Amino acid sequence: MKRNRATLPTFVHSLWMRIISAPAAVKLVGLAVLPVATIIISAWLYAEIFIFRLLAASPDITLNAHTLFDLSWRAFLWLGLGALIGIGASVTLTWVLIRQLGGLVKTMERIEAGDLTARSPVWSQDEIGQVQAAFNTMVNGLQQSRDDLMKNQRELESLDAENQRLIGELRDKETELRFALRRAVDVQEEERKRIARELHDEIGQALTSILIRLKSLQNITNLDVMTDRLDGIRYLASQTIEEMRRLSMDLRPAALDNLGILPALRWHIGQSMEQNQIEIQFTAPERMERLPPEVEIVLYRVAQEGLNNAIRHSQAKHIEVKLEHTPRFVWLSVSDDGQGFDADGLHRGLGLVGIRERVTLLKGQCGIESQRGSGARLWVEIPLTEANPAHA
Numbered sequence: 001m002k003r004n005r006a007t008l009p010t011f012v013h014s015l016w017m018r019i020i021s022a023p024a025a026v027k028l029v030g031l032a033v034l035p036v037a038t039i040i041i042s043a044w045l046y047a048e049i050f051i052f053r054l055l056a057a058s059p060d061i062t063l064n065a066h067t068l069f070d071l072s073w074r075a076f077l078w079l080g081l082g083a084l085i086g087i088g089a090s091v092t093l094t095w096v097l098i099r100q101l102g103g104l105v106k107t108m109e110r111i112e113a114g115d116l117t118a119r120s121p122v123w124s125q126d127e128i129g130q131v132q133a134a135f136n137t138m139v140n141g142l143q144q145s146r147d148d149l150m151k152n153q154r155e156l157e158s159l160d161a162e163n164q165r166l167i168g169e170l171r172d173k174e175t176e177l178r179f180a181l182r183r184a185v186d187v188q189e190e191e192r193k194r195i196a197r198e199l200h201d202e203i204g205q206a207l208t209s210i211l212i213r214l215k216s217l218q219n220i221t222n223l224d225v226m227t228d229r230l231d232g233i234r235y236l237a238s239q240t241i242e243e244m245r246r247l248s249m250d251l252r253p254a255a256l257d258n259l260g261i262l263p264a265l266r267w268h269i270g271q272s273m274e275q276n277q278i279e280i281q282f283t284a285p286e287r288m289e290r291l292p293p294e295v296e297i298v299l300y301r302v303a304q305e306g307l308n309n310a311i312r313h314s315q316a317k318h319i320e321v322k323l324e325h326t327p328r329f330v331w332l333s334v335s336d337d338g339q340g341f342d343a344d345g346l347h348r349g350l351g352l353v354g355i356r357e358r359v360t361l362l363k364g365q366c367g368i369e370s371q372r373g374s375g376a377r378l379w380v381e382i383p384l385t386e387a388n389p390a391h392a
């Protein structure tokens with residue numbers, strides 16, 4: 001009994017699997033043939049069981065009303081049963097076919113609506129199942145292409161955004177450059193005016209005064225007076241020489257070329273303290289090897305600009321200039337304890353722009369750290385690599 005119970009569902013299941021996996025053509029033929037076949041079989045069985053046996057048992061049987069009723073009732077039952085089995089089989093086959101096709105149609109509708117994740121469920125390997133599998137493969141390809149396309153589009157969009165950013169940066173640089181060029185011309189003109197004024201007002205006046213005093217010596221016969229006047233003239237001449245030296249040092253400090261960055265900076269800081277009555281602390285190594293000339297001049301100009309800015313704009317009480325270096329890098333910073341400024345804002349000066357340009361040319365970096373009310377710090381870092389090798 002146990003065995004029978006286990007066998008029946010197995011048999012039904014395997015029959016069902018056979019029906020599902022049967023080729024579509026077989027299903028369609030079954031659809032047409034099964035009702036007719038079951039009716040014929042049930043008619044044959046009916047004839048076999050009742051009529052032939054009846055005739056065989058009593059060949060001289062006479063059909064009375066009762067026998068006829070009995071036979072026709074059985075015929076109705078048997079044929080009806082056969083027809084029911086046949087129709088049931090057809091309905092099952094139709095349901096199987098419609099379900100497969102229906103799944104395919106539903107999937108197509110979802111894909112038409114743009115849902116490329118839809119796949120047709122394949123539960124038979126018949127022709128319709130193969131069409132479904134091929135359709136799913138096609139949709140896989142379509143989805144992959146759409147994903148690739150979207151990825152490319154996203155990449156294009158980010159490239160476009162990057163392009164826009166670069167174009168913006170280029171425009172800013174162009175404006176900065178135009179502005180810097182205009183300022184450079186202005187600064188050059190101002191510098192010429194300053195030198196001309198200093199030459200005229202200071203050195204020219206002093207030389208004229210020396211000339212007049214020399215002329216006045218012509219009429220002096222007293223030796224003491226002569227000596228006295230000559231002392232005055234000598235003092236004036238030495239003052240003029242000092243003034244000329246200051247002017248020429250301002251333009252290009254000879255100490256920088258002759259002695260290097262440390263003495264040049266010490267001299268410049270000393271001058272700045274004397275002229276501006278401000279405390280400037282200089283922190284640097286005791287001794288330093290000579291750096292490449294292009295590095296030394298940039299460090300000098302950075303210190304000059306940082307000090308000028310701190311003195312002119314910050315109202316600081318204390319300024320610190322710091323110089324440090326390793327075999328690979330040199331750093332210079334100018335810090336003040338003044339009023340500070342918005343370092344991220346747009347500044348219409350040439351000094352800081354010029355510093356950035358000079359430092360960039362040496363493949364270095366620079367920055368300003370400042371906030372309103374908390375001082376400012378200008379720093380540069382210059383590599384002493386092959387691009388800017390140190391002097392041997």
Ligand SMILES: Nc1ncnc2c1ncn2[C@@H]1O[C@H](COP(=O)(O)OP(=O)(O)OP(=O)(O)O)[C@@H](O)[C@H]1O
Binds near residue numbers: 309310349376
């Ligand atoms: N240490 C500082 N403290 C306060 N403000 C500063 C300081 N350094 C720079 N600034 C501000 O930044 C601006 C830009 O400085 P930058 O050196 O570029 O130009 P500038 O000094 O005004 O003119 P230039 O240097 O061309 O003569 C200054 O005008 C000033 O407002």
Ligand SMILES: [Mg+2]
Binds near residue numbers: 308309349
């Ligand atoms: Mg400046």
